[in-house]
Structure formats: C-alpha cells, structure tokens
Amino acid sequence: MKNLTPIAFVIALVLGATPALPHRGGATVPVEQTRSSPTLLNAFAPAVQPASRSTVRIRGDGHDIALGTVVRRDGLIVTKASELTGPEIRVVLHDGRHLVAHVVGVSREHDLALLRVGATDLAAIAWADEGDGAVGSWVASCGMGPTPLAVGVVSVARRAIPSGGGLLGVYLEQVEGGLRIVSVADGSSAERAGLLAEDVIVAIDDEPITTRELFTRGLRQRGAGAQVGLTIRRGHEQLSLTALLAARAIGSNPRSDFQNRLGGPLSIRNAGFPSVIQHDTVLRPSDCGGPVVTVEGKALGINIARAGRTETYALPADVVIQVVEQLLDEAQREG
Amino acid sequence: MLLLAPGLLHAQSRTPSSLTELKEMQTRVQAMLPAAQAATVALRVVGGSGSGVIVSPDGYVLTAGHVSGEPDRPVTIILSDGRKLPGRTLGRNIGLDSGLVKIDAEGPFDFAPMGDSGDLEPGQWLVATGHPGGWREDRPPVVRLGRMLRNTSSIVETDNALVGGDSGGPLFDLRGRVVGIHSRIGPDIIHNLHVPVDRYRQDWPRLLAGESFGARARPPRGPMLGILVEDDPRGARVAAVLENTPADRAGVRDGDVIIRYANRAIPDSQALLDALAESRAGDVVVIDLLRDGRPVTVRATLAARQRMERP
Numbered sequence: 001m002k003n004l005t006p007i008a009f010v011i012a013l014v015l016g017a018t019p020a021l022p023h024r025g026g027a028t029v030p031v032e033q034t035r036s037s038p039t040l041l042n043a044f045a046p047a048v049q050p051a052s053r054s055t056v057r058i059r060g061d062g063h064d065i066a067l068g069t070v071v072r073r074d075g076l077i078v079t080k081a082s083e084l085t086g087p088e089i090r091v092v093l094h095d096g097r098h099l100v101a102h103v104v105g106v107s108r109e110h111d112l113a114l115l116r117v118g119a120t121d122l123a124a125i126a127w128a129d130e131g132d133g134a135v136g137s138w139v140a141s142c143g144m145g146p147t148p149l150a151v152g153v154v155s156v157a158r159r160a161i162p163s164g165g166g167l168l169g170v171y172l173e174q175v176e177g178g179l180r181i182v183s184v185a186d187g188s189s190a191e192r193a194g195l196l197a198e199d200v201i202v203a204i205d206d207e208p209i210t211t212r213e214l215f216t217r218g219l220r221q222r223g224a225g226a227q228v229g230l231t232i233r234r235g236h237e238q239l240s241l242t243a244l245l246a247a248r249a250i251g252s253n254p255r256s257d258f259q260n261r262l263g264g265p266l267s268i269r270n271a272g273f274p275s276v277i278q279h280d281t282v283l284r285p286s287d288c289g290g291p292v293v294t295v296e297g298k299a300l301g302i303n304i305a306r307a308g309r310t311e312t313y314a315l316p317a318d319v320v321i322q323v324v325e326q327l328l329d330e331a332q333r334e335g
Numbered sequence: 336m337l338l339l340a341p342g343l344l345h346a347q348s349r350t351p352s353s354l355t356e357l358k359e360m361q362t363r364v365q366a367m368l369p370a371a372q373a374a375t376v377a378l379r380v381v382g383g384s385g386s387g388v389i390v391s392p393d394g395y396v397l398t399a400g401h402v403s404g405e406p407d408r409p410v411t412i413i414l415s416d417g418r419k420l421p422g423r424t425l426g427r428n429i430g431l432d433s434g435l436v437k438i439d440a441e442g443p444f445d446f447a448p449m450g451d452s453g454d455l456e457p458g459q460w461l462v463a464t465g466h467p468g469g470w471r472e473d474r475p476p477v478v479r480l481g482r483m484l485r486n487t488s489s490i491v492e493t494d495n496a497l498v499g500g501d502s503g504g505p506l507f508d509l510r511g512r513v514v515g516i517h518s519r520i521g522p523d524i525i526h527n528l529h530v531p532v533d534r535y536r537q538d539w540p541r542l543l544a545g546e547s548f549g550a551r552a553r554p555p556r557g558p559m560l561g562i563l564v565e566d567d568p569r570g571a572r573v574a575a576v577l578e579n580t581p582a583d584r585a586g587v588r589d590g591d592v593i594i595r596y597a598n599r600a601i602p603d604s605q606a607l608l609d610a611l612a613e614s615r616a617g618d619v620v621v622i623d624l625l626r627d628g629r630p631v632t633v634r635a636t637l638a639a640r641q642r643m644e645r646p
Contacts, residue, residue, distance in 0.1 A: 029457065029484045029485065032350060032458070033348070033350075033457050033458030033482060033484070034458075034482055034484065034494050034525065035480070035481055035482055035494045036494075037350045039350045039351075039352050040350050040351060040352075042352070043350075043351050043352050043353055043354065043356065043357055044354075044357070046354055047354060134365065135365075135368060135475075135478055136361065136364045136365040136368045136478055136480075137361060137365070138357055138360075138361050152479075152480065153364065153478060153479070153480045154478070155477045155478045155479060156474055156475065156477055156478070157475075159473055159474065160473075255499065256468060256498075256499050259498050259499045259520065260498055262498075262520060262521070262522050262523070262524075262526075263496065263522075263523060263524030264524060278477070280478070280479040280480065280496060282496070282524050295354060295357045295358055295361060308467070308468070308498060309467075309496055309497070309498040309520075309524065310467045310477065310479060310496045310497065310498045310501070311467070311477075
C-alpha cells in the first residue's frame with residue numbers, strides 16, 4: 001500500500017527560531033520540570049543498578065563507539081555490530097578494567113555482534129519476561145553510572161522495521177566513467193568509509209558503475225549491513241575503500257530525513273530489523289548496545305538504534321538470547 | 336470532608352521520586368492509553384497525510400490547519416482499527432494552525448473528550464499520540480510521554496517529541512482528555528509546539544461553518560526577530576518570545592502588543608511580517624509596543640533567519 005508523504009510545511013508564523021530553551025515570561029523552564037529531571041532519573045536508581053553492572057563501554061580507534069551488555073559471566077558481551085570500527089575493539093568494564101575483545105560472530109540481520117573478553121567473573125544481565133514492557137511502560141537506558149542515561153516509555157509493541165535497501169549517504173552526479181560525489185551526508189556510511197566530495201565512484205565490488213541506475217540497483221541488491229568494496233578515482237589516484245551500508249527507512253525522503261535529525265544524531269544502521277520494541281528515549285548513537293530496563297530492573301532488551309527524532313529501537317531479550325546461541329553454534333562449527 | 340495533602344494538588348506535574356511513584360504513574364498512563372489511541376486517526380487529503388483526533392461520538396475530528404487545508408475538501412479518515420472512512424474538511428484558523436474535519440459515516444465513534452489547555456501546569460505530564468512518518472498498517476498510534484514546558488494563548492510547548500506525520504495528532508493529559516493538537520517543531524528535541532485545545536472551543540462556530548480565517552500563512556521572509564505573533568485589535572500580539580533571539584535580547588515579552596516597527600504603524604500581524612521582510616539582518620530597529628496597556632520602546636538587532644518546521 002502506498003504511503004502518502006506526511007505533510008510538512010515550513011512554518012509560517014514563527015519569526016525565526018534558535019536553540020531556545022523554552023521559557024515563561026523570560027525565565028527558562030527548570031530542568032526539574034522536564035523529562036530529563038534529575039529527580040526522575042534518581043528515582044530509577046534501584047532499577048538500573050544491577051543492569052549497570054552488566055553494562056560495558058565499547059571503544060574503537062580511541063573513541064567511545066557503543067555500549068555493550070554482558071550476557072554470560074565468562075566474558076560474552078553483545079553490542080551493536082555496525083558501530084564497531086577500528087582494528088582493535090576494547091571494552092571498559094564496570095569495575096574499571098580495560099580488556100581487548102575479539103568478535104565471536106555478527107548477525108547482520110539483527111545488527112548484533114557477540115564479543116568475547118578474557119574474564120570469568122562478569123555480571124550477566126537479568127532479562128525481563130517476554131510479556132513485560134507493554135506500551136506505555138517506563139524504560140530506562142543504562143549506562144555505567146548509578147542512574148540511567150535517559151528514560152522514556154514504550155511507544156510501539158514489537159514489530160519488524162523494513163528497510164528500503166542499503167544506503168551510502170552521498171549525493172551524486174553522473175560524469176564520464178562513473179559517478180561524481182557532490183556531497184557526503186553527515187554521519188553517513190560514506191563519511192565513515194572516508195569518501196570525499198569530488199571523488200568519482202567507478203566500481204562497486206569490481207563491477208563497473210557507469211550510471212546512477214546501476215549504482216542504485218547495486219546498493220539495493222546488497223542491502224543494509226552489507227560491506228561493499230568501492231573503487232574511487234580521487235584526482236589522479238585510484239583507491240579502494242570499504243563501506244558498511246546503512247539502512248534506508250521505507251518512505252524516507254530529504255524532508256523527513258531533515259526533520260528526523262532535528263534533535264540529535266541518528267544511528268547509521270537505523271532500519272531493517274526483523275523485530276524491535278520502539279521507545280521514545282532520546283539516546284546518542286554511541287550509547288546503543290546497552291541494556292534497556294523496566295521499572296522492575298529487568299532488561300527488556302538492548303538498544304539497537306537511534307532511529308529518528310521520536311524513536312529508539314531495542315532488540316527484545318528473547319531475540320538477543322536466540323542470536324547469541326546461534327552465533328556461538330556457528331563459531332563452534334567453524335572453530 | 337476530604338482533605339487533600341498539598342502535594343496532591345499538583346499531582347499532575349509532580350516528578351516521581353521513587354520506584355513506587357514511577358509504578359503508580361505507569362499504571363495511570365497505561366490506563367488512559369487504550370481510549371487515547373482508539374480516538375487517534377490518520378488523515379489523507381490531496382497532497383499528503385497527517386494525524387487527528389475524534390472528539391465527539393458523531394465524528395468531529397480536530398487536526399492542524401496545515402493538514403486539513405482548505406475547507407470543504409474530501410478527506411479519508413483512517414481509524415485506529417484500520418477502517419478507512421470518508422469525510423470533509425471544515426474550517427481552519429490559518430495563523431493559529433487549527434483545523435476541523437467531519438467523518439461522513441454512521442457513528443458512534445470512539446472519541447476523546449476535549450480538556451482545558453488553560454489549566455495546564457508547568458511540568459505537567461502529557462501523552463502524545465499520532466502517526467510519525469505517516470500511517471503504517473502494522474503500527475498503532477505511536478505513544479510518547481513528556482511534560483508541559485510553556486503555555487501561552489496560542490501555543491503549548493512540550494518535550495513530547497514530534498516529527499513529520501504527527502501534525503494534527505493529539506496531546507492528552509493523564510486523564511485522557513485532549514489538551515492540544517500537534518502543530519510544529521523546532522531544531523531542538525524539546526521544541527514541540529501544539530495548538531491549545533481551548534482555541535478550538537473558542538473558534539468552534541467558525542470552524543463548524545467551514546470558514547478559513549486567521550492571519551495569512553505566508554512564509555516569513557527577511558531577517559529574524561524571534562517571536563510568534565497573532566492578530567490583536569491594537570496591532571501584532573506577541574504570543575511567544577523564543578529564547579536567545581533578537582526579540583528576547585531586546586526585552587520583548589510574551590503578551591506584548593507591537594504597534595510600531597521602524598516608524599511604521601503595525602495594525603495587524605501581517606503588517607509586521609511585511610515590514611520585517613523589508614529589513615535586513617544586522618539592522619537595529621526601534622519597536623513600539625504596549626505592555627499591560629502601557630507604551631514601551633525597545634531596540635532589537637535583527638539576525639539571520641533559521642528554519643523551523645511543521646511536522
């Protein structure tokens with residue numbers, strides 16, 4: 001069924017707008033009266049405390065790239081696969097230890113990576129029951145501190161988020177022998193892969209790309225989460241780069257993309273999930289991968305994508321458990 | 336005789352401070368959601384789609400003026416159970432961004448009663464529903480929780496996050512009464528503006544009669560002053576001053592009525608828009624206004640415009 005474009009007009013009567021904390025008669029609204037109220041976050045402390053001990057910081061290339069969730073005492077941690085970058089993944093545990101992690105396996109379908117660190121005394125996360133977390137339930141996204149990073153409510157019960165195919169995040173124009181990059185979108189896969197404006201894409205996985213149609217079809221065939229090899233002409237040089245394709249939300253367009261980015265950055269891979277719980281917590285992309293708990297302190301799942309101005313997705317606990325089993329099986333068969 | 340503890344008087348705006356209080360609030364939210372979601376609809380008109388809310392058993396639907404558009408046009412109403420019904424657009428207040436639609440089908444329909452937007456308290460907990468990104472067959476109206484940040488005669492501002500497709504959708508208090516209709520968003524996650532439901536009640540006869548009224552919605556041109564305006568018998572009334580803008584720095588306040596701008600008489604809000612369109616960023620302009628009936632003069636240094644969006 002065809003979805004009509006949501007109406008979105010440029011505002012008429014607002015004579016401009018700037019980063020404005022709303023105020024009343026000249027006074028800024030006290031943070032206590034907002035969703036980010038410290039009192040509110042403190043109220044969640046007893047619920048997030050156990051889960052925060054199962055939360056780890058994932059670092060790559062010297063940056064905080066994600067959070068992770070301990071799923072087994074003996075060193076198994078899950079995180080958001082598409083955020084893993086750099087030659088070496090490091091994990092900072094709740095007790096302050098820094099450990100090197102190796103990737104046991106990756107589920108592209110769910111964007112979940114299973115990591116192993118050399119430790120046998122970790123605190124495994126306590127999962128919620130499948131029926132927990134009805135729409136309207138409080139959810140707290142755990143960091144490593146005593147209070148949650150942010151809180152929200154369940155917005156939509158679990159469902160699939162379709163993907164409209166792989167997304168690189170470039171504006172192109174056709175030139176002799178390839179496609180010239182006019183601009184690279186902020187926070188896109190293209191930016192992460194090191195593509196620059198003026199580069200000319202001449203091939204995807206060694207297949208020559210001479211038209212926009214070939215390029216679009218190539219990305220659609222590969223889909224979100226796929227690694228693609230790009231052959232680039234930069235000045236007189238020819239380069240080979242690898243990009244991890246992001247997911248394009250169904251029905252997205254430049255205006256909806258613009259509106260969805262008002263209010264903070266989004267995860268590169270933010271669509272194309274077989275099963276997620278949608279909540280309204282405002283989270284940074286680099287804070288995905290950690291547990292999201294109910295007011296009872298049980299993990300409904302792990303945050304898997306900051307997907308839009310109004311939405312964050314969590315992979316449900318049973319899906320995480322099942323994927324972990326599957327990745328362990330696969331690793332055993334191979335090893 | 337029932338004596339209320341002082342805290343209970345402000346129960347709607349209280350911040351839960353323990354797990355017990357969080358659970359109590361969760362129970363309240365979950366109790367009002369089924370009826371709130373059942374009354375939330377998607378609207379399809381020529382050229383786009385948005386959200387709305389049924390407020391009467393015979394099928395009157397509140398929405399945003401920029402969703403319903405011109406009066407007496409066909410519209411399809413998609414109920415929360417997926418039924419698609421025909422309807423017509425009725426009136427709209429263009430400047431305020433309110434609109435009314437009627438379902439042309441046999442009721443009774445699930446509806447949510449209209450509450451009082453004038454009574455909203457700072458920090459009051461509110462629930463937003465709607466169809467962000469447009470209606471999806473497998474997705475019921477999407478629930479978001481937030482709080483009342485600011486309330487003027489022409490906007491309610493909250494931190495219930497909205498995005499394109501939500502336009503026209505309802506904002507509820509925790510008793511399940513409609514207190515606002517989603518209208519527009521700004522650059523920050525806390526910039527979510529709703530039309531106060533009291534204004535629908537005030538304008539009801541004109542909305543019902545299919546009138547198109549209110550200041551003309553023409554995109555503002557020229558530099559930025561940083562206010563929302565509406566018509567007033569004396570000039571252009573400042574419905575809201577946006578923080579950290581030229582108007583804010585000049586000391587303009589909510590409720591001021593602008594009567595002269597750079598030596599030009601300002602009989603209505605359109606005159607201010609026109610005058611502003613002829614100014615330039617960096618200009619220092621003298622603005623004469625009425626504050627509580629008394630004349631006040633301020634000087635504002637105009638800035639370059641940034642964009643604000645309608646969801």
